[in-house]
Amino acid sequence: MEYTLDYAAIGKRIRKVRKEQHLTQTELGNRCGVTGAHICHIEAARGKVSLPTLVVIANVLQVSLDELLCDNLVTSKYIYEDELRNLLTHATTKQARLITELARVVLRDEFILRDYEEE
The missing domain is CATH 1.10.260.40 (lambda repressor-like DNA-binding domains)
Incomplete structure (x- = not known):
């Protein structure tokens, strides 16, 4: 490979x-x-x-x-979590809300893709 x-x-x-x-x-x-x-x-x-x-x-x-x-790297989730935590720390309330909504959309789409791939 x-x-x-x-x-x-x-x-x-x-x-x-x-x-x-x-x-x-x-x-x-x-x-x-x-x-x-x-x-x-x-x-x-x-x-x-x-x-x-x-x-x-x-x-x-x-x-x-x-x-x-x-x-x-395949196992780098913790780095992204740290980056997201840092972004949220420096975000305004409005920005934090938008980031949260965006994360929900991304996660919802990911679950839809997984469900589709399993069929």
């Missing part, structure tokens, strides 16, 4: 964490021992990030590899 990593998703997660920490690509690159241009390429998925570089980036950003790779 061949599996391809979603490098675009990895890059987006690195960019998200980097921006949350108010780091430029150059600053992150310097801390990781690579160029800012290399970080740019990783974030834009214009190349494949090596495992050693990914580990260094995770350590510099002080996040787990799971957090950077969760879009590629």
Whole structure:
């Protein structure tokens, strides 16, 4: 079984964490021992990030590899739960209500799909 990593998703997660920490690509690159241009390429998925570089980036950003790779992992539900909890913490009451309604729609559609697939 061949599996391809979603490098675009990895890059987006690195960019998200980097921006949350108010780091430029150059600053992150310097801390990781690579160029800012290399970080740019990783974030834009214009190349494949090596495992050693990914580990260094995770350590510099002080996040787990799971957090950077969760879009590629089967058992990453807890990461999404943490993200959702964080979003809800920072949401207004109106936004929280909308997020809840959206979650209900998504879950309802998922159950409908499951029921359809079982027939």
